[in-house]
Amino acid sequence: MIAIGRTAVPLALLWAAGCAGPASRPSSAGDAFVHPCHIQRADDEPFVDDTQAALQETGCRAALWLDGLFGDDSNVDAARRTHGSVETSVRYSQFEGTGYRTRLRVRFDLPNVKERTSAFFGLEGEDSFIRDRAEAFALRSQFPRIDDREEWLAGLGYALPDSARLQADLRVGASNLRMPTAFIRARLHLNVYADQLNLVYLRLTPFWRTRDGVGATLGLDYNRLLSPKLLLRASQVGTISESTAGMDWLSALILYRNLRDERAIAYQLFARGDTGEPVPVYEYGGRTTYRHPLLPGKLYAEGLLGYSWPRSERDEPRRGSYEVGAGLELPFGQKRP
Template identity: 30%
Template sequence: MRDTTEWLAREVDSWFGDRPFEDGGRVSGSVRLKASWRRGDNVDGGVRLRARVQLPNLKERAYLFFGQDNESDLVTDRQEAFTRERQLLDESRRRDTTGFAGVGYALRERLDLRAGVRSAYKPYIQLRYRQRWAISPRDAVSFRETLFWTSSDGAGSNTSFDYEHAYSPVLLFAWQNSVVITRRDDGAAWSSSLGAFRVFGDQRRLSLELLASGNTSSASVSEYGVRGAWAQPLYRDWVIGELIVGHFWPREHDAVERSRHWAVGGNIELLF
């Protein structure tokens, strides 16, 4: 996969000049095979692909990206903690997943502009801003803002605010928050996670999170739950396996009782 990606990168980079690819060119990405099940849904499986390529002839600020992912998560630039995959929700391959490709350019140190297409012909644009402040040797606050536009849904935004506390070199507590506004929704879709993350060396990590999500158009929380995950290398340092177990209490709207669902998922990720 890496060889194929690098070959493609060299071909595209040669369109823009004679600077050798070794002079600043970089290739990175992953292929993830995933499967999940939530009570009441079918077993869901799929493939996720993400690749990023630095092109020397487009200067160091430009890069190409391509892959396959959930269309809504891709366009809104949703944090990993709140993606449908991490929430162990069923995804229709035809309706939810899409191939994508595009080009990005770093306008400034923390600001970049991305333009791409998904589903082979649907364009989208993202303007992304990232900032992180260290408020103490153990505490940090992060802010992310993504403004996006699609040909079908118009303009929208994703605002994220995170707080992290490093209790020790191997134990981290994090509070993550996201608010997504789109033309499709009457209100703003919000998500929040409070979690503990423990690393054990050699890419082994354990996490436990409390989750909640909803929409400002409704007075109640649409879903809350708990999610635990364990990840470790399966082969050297570039094949990573992960097991995710969750218990969720969703409710479609205020007029119905809240249900409760167990869910389990797993994935194997190949880094390149």
């Protein structure tokens, strides 16, 4: 897990923040120089506020340093828009066992490179990120498959000119410090149909990485607004690549209910599998995920409860398996308006 606080943040961000950046400004005559990303914090600052400020400040410093490599002009306002989140969760499955997940996401703009260019850095499930399969389960995908290993990722992103119907972006980067892997990932999001109650969109994500070659993920989602507080989503997603014999697929039907005060709950029926495996349907079942703001806008908790029928070998019986999970999310920074 990632330790977070005033003096313990991701080491790579600390290294970037400590490198030479733009000149700091004096706060007043005779005072010590104050870095333009500095966030004033009281000694008795609450732990969560202190942690958010530390992550925001460190991300801002890293953004200024990296953007400064491509030009002399330092855009402090752009650096201060650095944003991201830290998430940690634990999940126990009767079939798969216990899995822990820690995820860090940091994103910032690079004005000296180009207006639509940004950088990203974090600790993510490598397969989920590169193959664009982070849609996995319910509210914010805190609880992915246990076999999706978290790895450090970093790279550059470019947002192509978009419209009301079509959005597209491109990301180039590297992952996995132990066995470095380069990757390229494009993503196209097309709104096929939309009215006041219905939305159908198609998502295509071609990708390439040095470890398993070329692949693509295709997703189709139908969303129906049942009431101001109820949303029904039917989702189908599949991935093929040179390293797999078949298509890794997921089908899901999710009912989202928006509760008061930033609370929400999701009910999901799902099935997933791989057409190239001896058991093409690996698992089917249902789960419920509840999201609750412990500190609105600062700290969120999620809980998961589910029951499914998995099977990995053709000759083994399909037995029921329960799962439980709990997670925390700490967002920081502000996205571009």
